[in-house]
Amino acid sequence: MKRLVRIAFLLVALGFGAWAVAGQWEAVRAGFARLSWPALALSVVAVVAALGGGMMTWRALLADLGSPLPLRPAAKVFFVGQLGKYIPGSLWPVVAQMEMGRELGVPRPRSAAAFFLTMPVQLGSGLLVSAVTLLAALPGSAAPYAWAFLLVPVLAVALEPRVVNAVIGFGLRRLGREPLERPLTRRGMLTALGWALLGWTAYGLHLAAILYELGPSGPSVAVFSVGAFALSWCLGIMTFVVPAGAGVREVAMVAVLAPVLDRGSAITAALCSRIVIVLGDLVCAGAAGLAARRTEDPSALATSEKTCD
Numbered sequence: 001m002k003r004l005v006r007i008a009f010l011l012v013a014l015g016f017g018a019w020a021v022a023g024q025w026e027a028v029r030a031g032f033a034r035l036s037w038p039a040l041a042l043s044v045v046a047v048v049a050a051l052g053g054g055m056m057t058w059r060a061l062l063a064d065l066g067s068p069l070p071l072r073p074a075a076k077v078f079f080v081g082q083l084g085k086y087i088p089g090s091l092w093p094v095v096a097q098m099e100m101g102r103e104l105g106v107p108r109p110r111s112a113a114a115f116f117l118t119m120p121v122q123l124g125s126g127l128l129v130s131a132v133t134l135l136a137a138l139p140g141s142a143a144p145y146a147w148a149f150l151l152v153p154v155l156a157v158a159l160e161p162r163v164v165n166a167v168i169g170f171g172l173r174r175l176g177r178e179p180l181e182r183p184l185t186r187r188g189m190l191t192a193l194g195w196a197l198l199g200w201t202a203y204g205l206h207l208a209a210i211l212y213e214l215g216p217s218g219p220s221v222a223v224f225s226v227g228a229f230a231l232s233w234c235l236g237i238m239t240f241v242v243p244a245g246a247g248v249r250e251v252a253m254v255a256v257l258a259p260v261l262d263r264g265s266a267i268t269a270a271l272c273s274r275i276v277i278v279l280g281d282l283v284c285a286g287a288a289g290l291a292a293r294r295t296e297d298p299s300a301l302a303t304s305e306k307t308c309d
Contacts, residue, residue: 034268039213040276046206047280053199055079055284057121057192062114064188066181067106075288077101083285109177113168117184118192123237124155125196126230133204133227137220141259145231159193161186203229210272211257214265221260228256229273250274 055078059069069077077100084092094115101111131149134142142149157163165183172179204226211221236249250270257266 035210035213035272039209043206043209043276044279046202046209047276048283050199050202050206051280051284053195053202056195057199058114058118060188060192060195061117064184065110065113067110069104072292073104076292079285079288083281109172110180113180117164119237120155120159121192122196123234124152124159125193126200126234127152129197129200130227130231133223137224137227138259148234159189161189200226200230206276207273210269214261214269216260224260228253231256
């Protein structure tokens with residue numbers, strides 16, 4: 001039964017992902033025609049690395065909360081669960097991760113806590129990275145988004161472990177749940193932030209590989225790309241009702257890229273970036289699922305469940 005539910009979840013997620021791509025297929029095809037195969041390959045590799053950084057951010061938080069997972073099972077839970085972001089509604093990824101994590105002995109409240117902490121960690125680090133890199137590469141490009149950067153100090157306070165632990169504890173009490181057995185530590189939070197920063201760097205390289213093919217060149221383009229992608233992602237993630245920030249991120253990216261690209265080229269870059277990320281999600285989910293299946297040991301999982309429970 002669980003296998004059928006998981007297959008249905010994957011099919012629905014893939015269906016919505018394909019629908020999002022099909023709606024803009026002509027524009028996407030025209031955009032990819034302007035890019036070389038080496039640039040596309042580099043962009044895909046960079047996206048896979050960036051998605052890996054996101055997985056390691058989540059894994060670091062989960063481990064700090066008391067459920068360290070081996071790399072391959074953790075990758076399977078994270079990447080397969082993340083396909084749920086293509087389904088309308090914001091809770092499908094966390095529901096999938098909670099159920100898959102439970103099979104590895106991770107309590108559901110702990111999975112939910114790690115999931116909901118990952119987003120503000122990525123949001124805070126993304127806004128910080130975008131402010132620094134945009135100011136360094138092209139100072140005037142950051143001015144229209146100064147209002148968003150005001151969230152950085154707010155998120156810095158909100159991500160203080162004592163504040164996080166108090167909020168999680170309050171939420172669990174309101175839900176009638178037991179408190180987390182192990183509170184979040186500053187070391188765990190800093191580790192997660194470190195992985196998130198590496199992820200933003202890789203995302204920037206993925207966008208830079210596309211931009212170099214469309215006009216601008218020079219080392220400042222790579223720096224600018226990091227900030228442009230991070231800012232557009234942060235603006236997109238604030239719109240929780242849209243699957244995976246679809247549309248919002250692209251509109252934001254076109255606006256952020258305006259200082260270095262004409263509108264047509266900016267739209268091309270945004271659409272190509274979206275498709276490369278969809279491809280990266282599929283590659284990571286498929287690879288993680290195969291790797292975990294090959295190394296899955298029922299006795300080891302049973303031991304893990306006893307330890308984590």
